[in-house]
Amino acid sequence: MDYSREALDEQATGDDPMHFFMKWFSEAESAQITEVNAMTLATVDADHRPHARIVLLKGADERGFSFFTNYDSAKGTHIAADPFVALLFFWKELERQVRIDGRIEKLPAAESDEYFYSRPVGSRLGAWASPQSREIPGREVLEQNYERYQKEFGENVPRPPHWGGYLVVPQRIEFWQGRSSRMHDRISFSRNEDGSWKRCRLAP
Numbered sequence: 185m186d187y188s189r190e191a192l193d194e195q196a197t198g199d200d201p202m203h204f205f206m207k208w209f210s211e212a213e214s215a216q217i218t219e220v221n222a223m224t225l226a227t228v229d230a231d232h233r234p235h236a237r238i239v240l241l242k243g244a245d246e247r248g249f250s251f252f253t254n255y256d257s258a259k260g261t262h263i264a265a266d267p268f269v270a271l272l273f274f275w276k277e278l279e280r281q282v283r284i285d286g287r288i289e290k291l292p293a294a295e296s297d298e299y300f301y302s303r304p305v306g307s308r309l310g311a312w313a314s315p316q317s318r319e320i321p322g323r324e325v326l327e328q329n330y331e332r333y334q335k336e337f338g339e340n341v342p343r344p345p346h347w348g349g350y351l352v353v354p355q356r357i358e359f360w361q362g363r364s365s366r367m368h369d370r371i372s373f374s375r376n377e378d379g380s381w382k383r384c385r386l387a388p
């Protein structure tokens with residue numbers, strides 16, 4: 185595969201990488217890419233070993249990038265031990281990659297509530313039924329848990345205390361545009377101490 189769609193120059197990315205991310209994200213949405221918000225989340229465990237999995241981006245604003253999960257999951261345990269994480273998007277139809285490194289924190293409970301109560305009742309029950317990342321003897325455990333919570337809550341399924349959002353506050357954001365002969369464009373932003381951004385070009 186030789187990438188040849190387009191170029192990315194420093195000026196085009198502007199001074200604010202969050203702003204530029206939104207632009208690329210909406211272009212990916214317009215390109216009808218399925219699961220455009222699917223991103224790889226990398227964490228490290230207490231022994232400094234890396235782990236990666238996909239989660240869905242549910243918000244991006246001037247603060248950073250947010251997603252929702254089980255705080256007692258493997259990733260939740262890693263984050264509690266080490267708050268440095270990485271995110272990765274690959275939009276192959278646009279020949280684009282976005283790499284994000286940053287520090288992660290929990291979203292305020294009110295924001296977790298707001299998102300949780302926007303989810304279908306079935307997914308809300310799923311959050312109760314699944315002890316995410318734990319070994320279970322069989323699928324029937326999940327089905328039994330689901331029925332149990334369905335009986336207990338009916339249509340009014342509250343947010344479990346172990347389920348909520350995280351915010352990744354970016355320290356570095358890199359935009360990668362594939363180019364011919366592996367001579368790709370890489371524009372990288374690093375956060376300065378005062379919160380402003382320093383932009384540079386990296387060799388591909």
Ligand SMILES: Cc1cc2nc3c(=O)[nH]c(=O)nc-3n(C[C@H](O)[C@H](O)[C@H](O)COP(=O)(O)O)c2cc1C
Nearest residue numbers: 222237238239240251252253254257258259260317
């Ligand atoms: C397309 C896709 C989207 C996913 N989105 C989420 C998500 O937003 N939150 C989540 O907890 N798990 C999500 N998962 C499941 C995770 O990849 C993972 O299996 C789960 O969170 C357990 O990870 P852990 O054991 O490392 O904590 C998604 C999986 C896929 C394939």
Ligand code: PXP
Nearest residue numbers: 239240252253254303307314316
């Ligand atoms: C276990 C799990 N939790 C949360 C999500 C986030 O997506 P949603 O809030 O749309 O269900 C997903 C998406 O696949 C998921 O698999």
